[in-house]
Amino acid sequence: xxxxxxxxxxxxLTLAAGLILAACGAQAAxxxxxxxxxxxxxxxxxxxxxxxxxxxxxxxxIVIAMYxxxxxxxxxxxxxTVVNVLSTAVYDGLLTxxxxxxxxxxxxxxxxxIANGGLSADGLTITYKLREGVKWADGKPFxxxxxxxxxxxxxxxxxxxxxxxxxxxxxxxxTPNDLTAVVKFKKxxxxxxxxxxxxxxxxxxxxxxxxxxxxxxxxxxxxxxxxVKEWTSGESIxxxxxxxxxxxxxxxxxxxxxxxxxxxxxxxxxxxxxEAVWDLIExxxxxxxxxxDATLWTTPSSNVEYLGLNLAQRGNPAxxxxxHAILGDIKVRQALSLAIDRSxxxxxxxYGKSTIATSAIGLGWASDPTIxxxxxxxxxxxxxxxxxxxxxxSDGIRMKGGQRLSLEITSTSGxxxxxxxxxxxxxxxxxxxxELKINNVPSSTLFGNWASSGPLQRGNFxxxxxxxxxxxxxxxxxxxxxxxASIPTEAGGGWNYFRxxxxxxxxxxxxxxxxxxxxxxxxxYSEVARxxxxxxxxxxxxxxxxxxxxxxxxxxxxxxxxxxxxWDAAKWAHK
Amino acid sequence: MWSFLLRRILLAIPMLLAISxxxxxxxQSVPGGPLAIYRNNPNVRAADLARLExxxxxxxxxxxxxxxxxxxxxxxxxxxxxxxxxxxxQMISERIGNTFxxxxxxxILTMLIAIPIGVLSAVKRYSFFDxxxxxxxxLGFSVxxxxxxxxxxxxxxxxxxxxxxxxxxxxxxxxxxxxxxxYLILPASLMAFHSxxxxxxxxxxxxxxxxxxxxxxxxxxxxxxxxNVIYIHxxxxxxxPLITVVALDLPxxxxxxxxxxxxxxxxxxxxxxxxSATRFDYPVLMGIIITTALLVxxxxxxxxxxxxxxxxxxxxxxxxx
Numbered sequence: 001x002x003x004x005x006x007x008x009x010x011x012x013l014t015l016a017a018g019l020i021l022a023a024c025g026a027q028a029a030x031x032x033x034x035x036x037x038x039x040x041x042x043x044x045x046x047x048x049x050x051x052x053x054x055x056x057x058x059x060x061x062i063v064i065a066m067y068x069x070x071x072x073x074x075x076x077x078x079x080x081t082v083v084n085v086l087s088t089a090v091y092d093g094l095l096t097x098x099x100x101x102x103x104x105x106x107x108x109x110x111x112x113x114i115a116n117g118g119l120s121a122d123g124l125t126i127t128y129k130l131r132e133g134v135k136w137a138d139g140k141p142f143x144x145x146x147x148x149x150x151x152x153x154x155x156x157x158x159x160x161x162x163x164x165x166x167x168x169x170x171x172x173x174x175t176p177n178d179l180t181a182v183v184k185f186k187k188x189x190x191x192x193x194x195x196x197x198x199x200x201x202x203x204x205x206x207x208x209x210x211x212x213x214x215x216x217x218x219x220x221x222x223x224x225x226x227x228v229k230e231w232t233s234g235e236s237i238x239x240x241x242x243x244x245x246x247x248x249x250x251x252x253x254x255x256x257x258x259x260x261x262x263x264x265x266x267x268x269x270x271x272x273x274x275e276a277v278w279d280l281i282e283x284x285x286x287x288x289x290x291x292x293d294a295t296l297w298t299t300p301s302s303n304v305e306y307l308g309l310n311l312a313q314r315g316n317p318a319x320x321x322x323x324h325a326i327l328g329d330i331k332v333r334q335a336l337s338l339a340i341d342r343s344x345x346x347x348x349x350x351y352g353k354s355t356i357a358t359s360a361i362g363l364g365w366a367s368d369p370t371i372x373x374x375x376x377x378x379x380x381x382x383x384x385x386x387x388x389x390x391x392x393x394s395d396g397i398r399m400k401g402g403q404r405l406s407l408e409i410t411s412t413s414g415x416x417x418x419x420x421x422x423x424x425x426x427x428x429x430x431x432x433x434x435e436l437k438i439n440n441v442p443s444s445t446l447f448g449n450w451a452s453s454g455p456l457q458r459g460n461f462x463x464x465x466x467x468x469x470x471x472x473x474x475x476x477x478x479x480x481x482x483x484x485a486s487i488p489t490e491a492g493g494g495w496n497y498f499r500x501x502x503x504x505x506x507x508x509x510x511x512x513x514x515x516x517x518x519x520x521x522x523x524x525y526s527e528v529a530r531x532x533x534x535x536x537x538x539x540x541x542x543x544x545x546x547x548x549x550x551x552x553x554x555x556x557x558x559x560x561x562x563x564x565x566x567w568d569a570a571k572w573a574h575k
Numbered sequence: 576m577w578s579f580l581l582r583r584i585l586l587a588i589p590m591l592l593a594i595s596x597x598x599x600x601x602x603q604s605v606p607g608g609p610l611a612i613y614r615n616n617p618n619v620r621a622a623d624l625a626r627l628e629x630x631x632x633x634x635x636x637x638x639x640x641x642x643x644x645x646x647x648x649x650x651x652x653x654x655x656x657x658x659x660x661x662x663x664x665q666m667i668s669e670r671i672g673n674t675f676x677x678x679x680x681x682x683i684l685t686m687l688i689a690i691p692i693g694v695l696s697a698v699k700r701y702s703f704f705d706x707x708x709x710x711x712x713x714l715g716f717s718v719x720x721x722x723x724x725x726x727x728x729x730x731x732x733x734x735x736x737x738x739x740x741x742x743x744x745x746x747x748x749x750x751x752x753x754x755x756x757x758y759l760i761l762p763a764s765l766m767a768f769h770s771x772x773x774x775x776x777x778x779x780x781x782x783x784x785x786x787x788x789x790x791x792x793x794x795x796x797x798x799x800x801x802x803n804v805i806y807i808h809x810x811x812x813x814x815x816p817l818i819t820v821v822a823l824d825l826p827x828x829x830x831x832x833x834x835x836x837x838x839x840x841x842x843x844x845x846x847x848x849x850x851s852a853t854r855f856d857y858p859v860l861m862g863i864i865i866t867t868a869l870l871v872x873x874x875x876x877x878x879x880x881x882x883x884x885x886x887x888x889x890x891x892x893x894x895x896x
Binding site: 080157165257258270442479480481 | 605606608610611613617621622623631656659661662666670673736740746747850
């Protein structure tokens with residue numbers, strides 16, 4: 001009996017140790033106060049006169065499920081969307097973008113333009129006038145020094161900043177007084193107004209500009225409606241309301257629950273443990289039908305699901321000087337586009353919630369609604385293939401000179417919607433005599449770089465299926481995707497994996513980024529989108545949706561395709 | 576005994592080196608890499624990628640990167656996550672307690688279920704009880720735990736709303752034992768059901784082996800009552816082989832169970848490993864692998880030592896490790 005008793009002793013000690021460790025773990029999540037700059041990371045809610053009265057009027061925190069954990073809450077150190085979701089609730093920008101794509105001043109008093117003197121005629125100088133009386137969550141005043149600091153921190157070489165596009169074109173940021181920031185560019189950067197989407201506090205990083213690994217990234221505060229109170233790794237991020245925010249938020253906080261998957265998030269909503277689910281996919285639409293407690297919000301995004309056709313001779317690497325054996329003929333590419341009935345994708349796979357895509361730039365000021373694509377016409381597709389010399393073979397698949405009209409489609413594996421769409425397209429192409437073989441690979445392989453033999457980079461594919469869309473300023477998007485300088489090579493390049501090499505497209509993209517005149521830019525991007533459609537190397541399929549769910553107890557959210565989920569979190573409330 | 580321990584500990588060093596090098600090499604050879612998520616982003620240009628590669632030290636040859644990692648480890652520096660910039664030791668210490676709390680509870684439950692069932696099954700071999708226990712243990716083996724987990728969530732959290740669907744505690748609330756318990760019930764009992772299915776088979780087999788031994792017959796012949804025969808003479812000896820099995824499973828108390836943590840949104844080590852793997856966060860992955868490797872080696876050693884204590888027929892000698 002002695003022996004078994006000692007086993008129980010060991011076991012109970014194990015449990016005790018476990019509980020102690022769990023308690024230690026909980027403490028470890030809150031770094032000791034000594035390691036933090038005291039004023040910086042602990043914004044005292046007592047900074048306002050009547051915080052208690054205020055919080056009494058405020059609603060309880062809203063609990064949101066998200067299927068990813070942010071790497072940090074510093075939007076300049078990560079490209080994760082979820083980092084932007086948190087950052088948008090914490091930081092303000094000089095300007096934001098509204099649902100219709102219009103700039104709205106936030107920390108600036110007005111949108112700089114030539115008319116109001118904020119923009120110089122050559123577009124090289126932008127003067128931002130800043131709002132008076134704005135305070136950080138810790139009570140310190142917001143000034144032009146913070147605007148300058150944000151640029152300096154991004155240019156600090158010790159920081160692993162993910163993109164310096166535009167920032168490195170800045171020559172100086174002058175701060176003539178606390179409420180004026182003058183940005184001088186070395187050369188014209190057309191999307192200049194999209195910089196300073198988030199302004200970081202100059203006093204947040206211990207006086208220096210080193211951001212990578214800083215404690216602040218985990219417990220940040222800004223001028224936005226909330227600040228981060230507690231982050232428990234793998235479990236939750238608790239945001240408290242910023243007592244200095246203007247406008248003041250209507251709820252006393254936001255609680256983000258980190259879940260392992262979207263499915264788990266939906267279960268938490270159904271079990272009543274969360275009130276909102278961020279970023280769902282189309283497959284969730286039937287899940288919410290007939291659910292009286294929650295509403296699924298679907299809004300078109302600027303992302304377009306498209307087929308990317310390889311114009312160059314396929315190989316590892318491809319030879320861009322020689323045309324693709326099958327897709328090199330524009331008639332075949334055109335036939336491919338005509339043979340796809342996009343309404344099946346939209347109605348059956350997207351439950352009728354989406355729309356047929358007609359252009360690479362489908363949303364925003366740069367989009368041109370007059371651009372259309374030729375409608376579904378399998379007969380025309382067949383005659384185009386006949387013209388191109390592809391005649392039906394014994395098994396229905398067309399042949400030319402002993403070669404079968406057989407192509408491979410590749411996309412990211414594990415995406416149910418995409419797999420179904422591929423199968424639909426496969427059937428539709430078969431009806432006109434084109435064989436399509438599906439070969440999906442993990443996204444890390446598909447988007448792998450040149451050195452790791454990424455099939456898109458190397459041009460080792462026939463047709464790819466992917467989603468991509470422009471930001472409110474389409475410059476970076478069109479130039480990385482369609483400009484001839486972006487054709488991938490061993491030395492670099494971009495994501496023109498179609499290997500489109502069209503001087504007219506190059507000229508239109510260049511025209512778009514050489515001026516700040518919005519009418520001229522609009523015309524340039526309309527031309528880019530038209531010319532890209534004419535290549536039939538980029539075949540738009542349907543517009544992707546932005547999908548979020550809220551229980552019917554929560555109100556105040558307005559969808560905005562240009563900004564992250566939390567862009568109007570200050571207006572969220574309980575009914 | 577001491578020379579045996581010393582020898583085993585010294586042998587562990589080349590083993591750890593080999594494990595770490597092979598893991599490092601495999602990780603680096605997988606297509607993708609830590610910069611993969613930036614590549615499909617129009618704002619991250621080729622110049623940015625080249626700069627990041629240099630800043631994160633990814634431009635160096637694999638062997639050099641390994642040497643740097645090893646040198647840092649030797650000085651107690653486990654490195655920082657490529658994704659979050661946090662120290663690896665901090666990321667692991669934030670999770671390991673949570674995992675131990677879940678797995679430790681599940682382990683105790685497992686033993687509480689498996690040992691009595693195993694013993695009874697062996698004593699009443701081929702009885703109705705034995706057949707039922709066998710049925711359940713095969714269910715426990717063969718039904719995927721993530722499926723059981725989802726069913727349990729739908730029944731107990733979504734339909735009945737008795738228990739939470741996931742997580743470890745009510746966020747933003749004071750610590751409460753009952754609250755912790757409510758979150759623990761589903762993941763721990765499912766985990767226990769799953770492992771007890773295996774352990775009860777071990778106990779049963781081991782028990783059957785023992786009750787056929789001569790000393791059990793001797794004990795009965797001496798007029799010992801059946802309770803004493805089973806629980807003192809038989810069980811004690813039957814549990815000896817279990818020491819090895821348990822000790823080899825002990826590292827899982829810290830390394831976690833990916834499936835159950837994923838289904839129940841438990842903030843443990845399994846999920847940390849998975850997230851780091853999909854993000855190609857080499858330093859974090861190496862940190863977890865080294866921790867697990869150390870635990871496996873240590874538990875193996877402990878198993879051997881305990882075995883020697885429990886079974887006087889086993890002697891530890893430096894010559895035959």
